[in-house]
Amino acid sequence: HDLAALGTALTDCRSCPRLVEWREEAARVKRRAFADWDYWARPVPGFGPTDARMLLVGLAPAAHGGNRTGRMFTGDRAGDVLVEALHALGLASRPHSVHRGDGLELRGVRCTAPVHCAPPANKPTPGERDTCRPWLARELELLRPTVRGIVALGAFGWQAVLPVLRAAGWTVPRPRPAFGHGARVLLPHSGDGPELTLHGCYHVSQQNTFTGKLTPAMLREVLGAAAEEAGI
Numbered sequence: 001h002d003l004a005a006l007g008t009a010l011t012d013c014r015s016c017p018r019l020v021e022w023r024e025e026a027a028r029v030k031r032r033a034f035a036d037w038d039y040w041a042r043p044v045p046g047f048g049p050t051d052a053r054m055l056l057v058g059l060a061p062a063a064h065g066g067n068r069t070g071r072m073f074t075g076d077r078a079g080d081v082l083v084e085a086l087h088a089l090g091l092a093s094r095p096h097s098v099h100r101g102d103g104l105e106l107r108g109v110r111c112t113a114p115v116h117c118a119p120p121a122n123k124p125t126p127g128e129r130d131t132c133r134p135w136l137a138r139e140l141e142l143l144r145p146t147v148r149g150i151v152a153l154g155a156f157g158w159q160a161v162l163p164v165l166r167a168a169g170w171t172v173p174r175p176r177p178a179f180g181h182g183a184r185v186l187l188p189h190s191g192d193g194p195e196l197t198l199h200g201c202y203h204v205s206q207q208n209t210f211t212g213k214l215t216p217a218m219l220r221e222v223l224g225a226a227a228e229e230a231g232i
């Protein structure tokens, strides 16, 4: 298995009945602005180079964002905010993320989510998170030769990725480190794996960016520091 094959296998997953229904329902009902779109309506694979040094772990695709366009952080405001920041840091080839065929390329960074299907109200259940965990674990395993930093976008991503890291041999402090914007935890590997740094960043959700809880400058600061530390 490589990352491309993993993505192909992922898109056939139907393990969470509630999410299968939701992702397909969104494609039937659509949003008026996207009436002409043929929605993806399947699990959305990770996006970015297969030798990424940094992995961004979000929450889940949005019903009319990634679930419509078929690519992580593509086609909604959250994606725009993230890709603008990546572009400003030289980590994305263009400042906008419109569709999976738009030619956008990321440099050194890969985006994924602990839940690969759009959930109602953007809220996956703990059970859905656990069901989807093996996909994240496998992606991380395939990135292990190159990945040196992880940025958790939001507390959900932070809490989802810690058990995956622990199971893969990274030493996660006990009690578990708490999520916060700008939080930074060094994770040594108990075997022959590389040391990883986990960074916390508020999620790029419209709620956070609209209220100013997360400003573009705050986002660039965490992403820039994480990228530098990961050697990008």
Ligand code: SF4
Pocket (backbone or CB within 6 Å): 010, 013, 014, 015, 016, 019, 020, 043, 115, 116, 117, 128, 131, 132, 133, 135
């Ligand atoms: Fe499969 Fe993950 Fe989608 Fe659940 S959320 S159906 S485990 S891809």
